[in-house]
Amino acid sequence: MALIVQKFGGTSVGTVERIKNVASRVMATRQAGHQVVVAVSAMAGETNRLVALVEALTPSYNKREYDVVVAAGEQVSVGLLCIALESMGCRAKSYLGWQIPFMTDDAFSKARIVDVVGEKMRHDLDAGYVVVVAGFQGVDANHNITTLGRGGSDTSAVALAAALKADRCDIYTDVDGVYTTDPRIVPKARRLDVISYDEMLEMASLGAKVLQIRSVELAKKYSVPVRVLSSLEENSQGTLLTEESNIMENVVVSGITCDKNEAKITVRGVPDRPGLAASIFGPLAQANINVDMIIQNISASGETDITFTVPHGDYQQAMQVLQQATQVIGARDLLGNPEIAKVSAVGVGMRSHSGVAQKMFQTLASEGINIQMISTSEIKISVVVDEKYTELAVRALHDAFELDKEMPGRISG
Amino acid sequence: MALIVQKFGGTSVGTVERIKNVASRVMATRQAGHQVVVAVSAMAGETNRLVALVEALTPSYNKREYDVVVAAGEQVSVGLLCIALESMGCRAKSYLGWQIPFMTDDAFSKARIVDVVGEKMRHDLDAGYVVVVAGFQGVDANHNITTLGRGGSDTSAVALAAALKADRCDIYTDVDGVYTTDPRIVPKARRLDVISYDEMLEMASLGAKVLQIRSVELAKKYSVPVRVLSSLEENSQGTLLTEESNIMENVVVSGITCDKNEAKITVRGVPDRPGLAASIFGPLAQANINVDMIIQNISASGETDITFTVPHGDYQQAMQVLQQATQVIGARDLLGNPEIAKVSAVGVGMRSHSGVAQKMFQTLASEGINIQMISTSEIKISVVVDEKYTELAVRALHDAFELDKEMPGRISG
Numbered sequence: 001m002a003l004i005v006q007k008f009g010g011t012s013v014g015t016v017e018r019i020k021n022v023a024s025r026v027m028a029t030r031q032a033g034h035q036v037v038v039a040v041s042a043m044a045g046e047t048n049r050l051v052a053l054v055e056a057l058t059p060s061y062n063k064r065e066y067d068v069v070v071a072a073g074e075q076v077s078v079g080l081l082c083i084a085l086e087s088m089g090c091r092a093k094s095y096l097g098w099q100i101p102f103m104t105d106d107a108f109s110k111a112r113i114v115d116v117v118g119e120k121m122r123h124d125l126d127a128g129y130v131v132v133v134a135g136f137q138g139v140d141a142n143h144n145i146t147t148l149g150r151g152g153s154d155t156s157a158v159a160l161a162a163a164l165k166a167d168r169c170d171i172y173t174d175v176d177g178v179y180t181t182d183p184r185i186v187p188k189a190r191r192l193d194v195i196s197y198d199e200m201l202e203m204a205s206l207g208a209k210v211l212q213i214r215s216v217e218l219a220k221k222y223s224v225p226v227r228v229l230s231s232l233e234e235n236s237q238g239t240l241l242t243e244e245s246n247i248m249e250n251v252v253v254s255g256i257t258c259d260k261n262e263a264k265i266t267v268r269g270v271p272d273r274p275g276l277a278a279s280i281f282g283p284l285a286q287a288n289i290n291v292d293m294i295i296q297n298i299s300a301s302g303e304t305d306i307t308f309t310v311p312h313g314d315y316q317q318a319m320q321v322l323q324q325a326t327q328v329i330g331a332r333d334l335l336g337n338p339e340i341a342k343v344s345a346v347g348v349g350m351r352s353h354s355g356v357a358q359k360m361f362q363t364l365a366s367e368g369i370n371i372q373m374i375s376t377s378e379i380k381i382s383v384v385v386d387e388k389y390t391e392l393a394v395r396a397l398h399d400a401f402e403l404d405k406e407m408p409g410r411i412s413g
Numbered sequence: 414m415a416l417i418v419q420k421f422g423g424t425s426v427g428t429v430e431r432i433k434n435v436a437s438r439v440m441a442t443r444q445a446g447h448q449v450v451v452a453v454s455a456m457a458g459e460t461n462r463l464v465a466l467v468e469a470l471t472p473s474y475n476k477r478e479y480d481v482v483v484a485a486g487e488q489v490s491v492g493l494l495c496i497a498l499e500s501m502g503c504r505a506k507s508y509l510g511w512q513i514p515f516m517t518d519d520a521f522s523k524a525r526i527v528d529v530v531g532e533k534m535r536h537d538l539d540a541g542y543v544v545v546v547a548g549f550q551g552v553d554a555n556h557n558i559t560t561l562g563r564g565g566s567d568t569s570a571v572a573l574a575a576a577l578k579a580d581r582c583d584i585y586t587d588v589d590g591v592y593t594t595d596p597r598i599v600p601k602a603r604r605l606d607v608i609s610y611d612e613m614l615e616m617a618s619l620g621a622k623v624l625q626i627r628s629v630e631l632a633k634k635y636s637v638p639v640r641v642l643s644s645l646e647e648n649s650q651g652t653l654l655t656e657e658s659n660i661m662e663n664v665v666v667s668g669i670t671c672d673k674n675e676a677k678i679t680v681r682g683v684p685d686r687p688g689l690a691a692s693i694f695g696p697l698a699q700a701n702i703n704v705d706m707i708i709q710n711i712s713a714s715g716e717t718d719i720t721f722t723v724p725h726g727d728y729q730q731a732m733q734v735l736q737q738a739t740q741v742i743g744a745r746d747l748l749g750n751p752e753i754a755k756v757s758a759v760g761v762g763m764r765s766h767s768g769v770a771q772k773m774f775q776t777l778a779s780e781g782i783n784i785q786m787i788s789t790s791e792i793k794i795s796v797v798v799d800e801k802y803t804e805l806a807v808r809a810l811h812d813a814f815e816l817d818k819e820m821p822g823r824i825s826g
Contacts, residue, residue: 016470050489065496075484079485086471092478094477098511
């Protein structure tokens with residue numbers, strides 16, 4: 001007998017029929033002899049409907065009350081799922097954030113988890129109940145309702161699995177796992193059986209929008225085995241996220257990701273004096289603009305160029321903010337280009353294998369793709385290229401690293 | 414400075430615009446220097462939507478989970494109202510049943526109130542907040558969400574007023590008060606400025622569907638002054654429900670009510686032996702059929718007739734149940750008539766004034782209306798007549814007791 005946490009997103013509980021399907025799936029796991037905790041999102045479209053009601057009242061809403069409103073979505077779906085389970089003869093009990101309690105800080109609308117008390121749930125599990133928990137919501141020390149931010153149900157599920165020391169956390173979604181790259185770009189992209197937390201973190205932040213990043217961080221911190229699998233297919237094997245040490249032999253590159261949602265900005269001819277970088281990035285931070293890749297070369301002739309990327313949506317504002325800053329610091333020029341893409345190769349095997357960067361650059365060069373920026377971490381190499389080359393670059397790299405071929409030495413999820 | 418509880422129903426908070434209107438009204442009371450607690454229903458249509466989702470899953474749903482689902486409706490409206498108030502610069506804080514706590518028993522979907530803890534609300538009121546409470550919902554001793562049954566928000570509001578010892582409980586609704594009779598039947602029906610709790614209880618149970626009966630019982634028990642007034646009109650005076658002792662001089666008859674929602678059943682030739690009445694009403698109780706008026710005359714020749722009324726919707730089933738019972742007890746005959754109406758005159762003044770019944774019977778006789786059954790309480794006389802005479806009877810009685818004329822000696826609400 002294992003203890004399994006299952007998470008179902010809004011699409012999976014979007015209609016009465018789908019709720020019944022989820023109930024059947026949960027019941028099958030229960031009948032296989034396992035204890036089951038289910039974390040559920042609001043029915044598809046419901047959170048958007050509630051947010052629209054709030055925003056129709058005022059653009060600058062009170063955040064405590066915003067959380068009260070939007071938390072109602074998950075309340076409805078947990079109740080409905082329990083009713084479906086009970087009607088099939090499966091004992092079930094719903095838990096809202098405050099009933100667990102799922103303790104968070106009081107940062108309304110983007111609360112951080114403080115503690116998840118497993119005692120009551122464990123009692124009900126031992127009494128034979130399926131425990132159905134409202135995702136996305138918690139409660140602060142003063143008994144106020146809080147929410148974790150959009151997409152927070154993945155994080156709820158992993159936190160529950162960590163608190164209950166569950167044997168596994170299964171995240172049911174509309175894709176059947178994590179792929180070597182976007183299958184819409186590379187049809188022969190392959191589903192990975194296993195991936196390490198670190199690789200997944202790089203994949204997630206680079207645009208493979210399968211899991212909320214916070215949930216992967218949490219899974220890594222508490223070593224929760226997480227499986228991402230399809231709620232639509234009956235026998236989906238999915239992808240198992242696990243610790244690197246559980247993977248028999250690391251492949252060099254696990255996946256290729258791309259992100260078109262960035263723009264590139266260069267401040268040219270910055271006088272090479274201490275504190276000037278702060279004069280550039282300070283105003284951006286004040287304007288709440290996240291800066292991603294930053295590159296500064298060693299200076300020649302007493303001045304330097306600083307290049308970085310910002311989210312596409314913040315590009316216009318960033319250029320305005322910097323127009324002023326460049327004058328203040330006496331930089332020569334401000335250049336911007338929103339038509340770029342970031343293409344990355346991710347893999348824990350990079351640590352022990354040299355030549356990955358070389359192979360990447362050579363592959364792009366042979367396709368005539370110019371590299372505009374390079375940034376690396378221990379397990380990732382990212383390059384910025386002209387946006388029009390995105391798909392070409394991804395396909396070429398996927399081929400070069402032979403990602404369509406099954407690798408030996410991986411354990412299967 | 415007074416402490417006023419205001420209750421707004423689903424229609425009053427049915428759209429974003431209407432929620433803003435409610436917020437303006439609350440703010441006006443606050444700016445007049447009063448402390449305000451607001452009890453709110455779910456947005457119009459929302460509870461029906463949630464109930465439909467539940468019933469689409471199964472007709473015999475788990476009641477604990479039903480309460481979890483339907484309580485979400487009020488959660489949304491309290492949050493939205495607080496957001497509207499805060500956006501107008503009025504500090505506001507929402508409370509759900511469990512946050513108060515609004516303690517009930519664990520009879521899910523029709524819970525009874527056990528205790529309402531006023532401490533936290535009082536603290537927020539003293540700190541300058543408008544307190545906005547989700548109507549209809551509570552929490553049991555085991556931290557389960559409960560609901561009070563449909564229309565329970567009136568009861569929530571009165572319970573809050575009682576717990577906080579509020580100076581008044583204003584129930585905003587879509588009518589501007591309690592009338593001497595149904596204005597659709599008698600156009601010159603007059604709004605009452607004041608009415609006693611007892612009269613209102615008789616009025617409510619007899620079909621003047623202005624307030625939930627439980628809320629009136631509660632108001633009477635804790636002597637809460639309740640005002641029923643229109644949420645649509647700016648200067649609605651409404652009707653004040655108060656103790657009889659607060660009304661300077663009681664008029665004999667306050668109102669005429671009618672109820673077409675009953676059917677009449679007669680069991681003829683019942684042998685006059687102890688225990689036989691139980692043999693008739695036992696099976697009805699088992700079938701969950703509420704019996705209203707019961708009349709049994711003194712017996713002649715060792716047998717008697719028993720006549721009573723049941724709700725219209727239960728008529729067919731009641732007849733089936735009784736077909737068997739009459740055979741078992743050896744009664745002669747079973748007669749039924751669903752086409753009847755109950756017409757009543759209500760007034761606390763009846764206690765000290767004789768001749769009311771006489772005047773009532775004479776008035777009906779002069780219109781050629783035959784009286785089929787009579788039942789009286791201390792402050793009410795009800796007669797059952799052929800359904801087709803309903804409106805005629807109501808108009809004739811309204812005229813006979815001169816209810817269109819303003820009575821002297823009433824204090825004004």
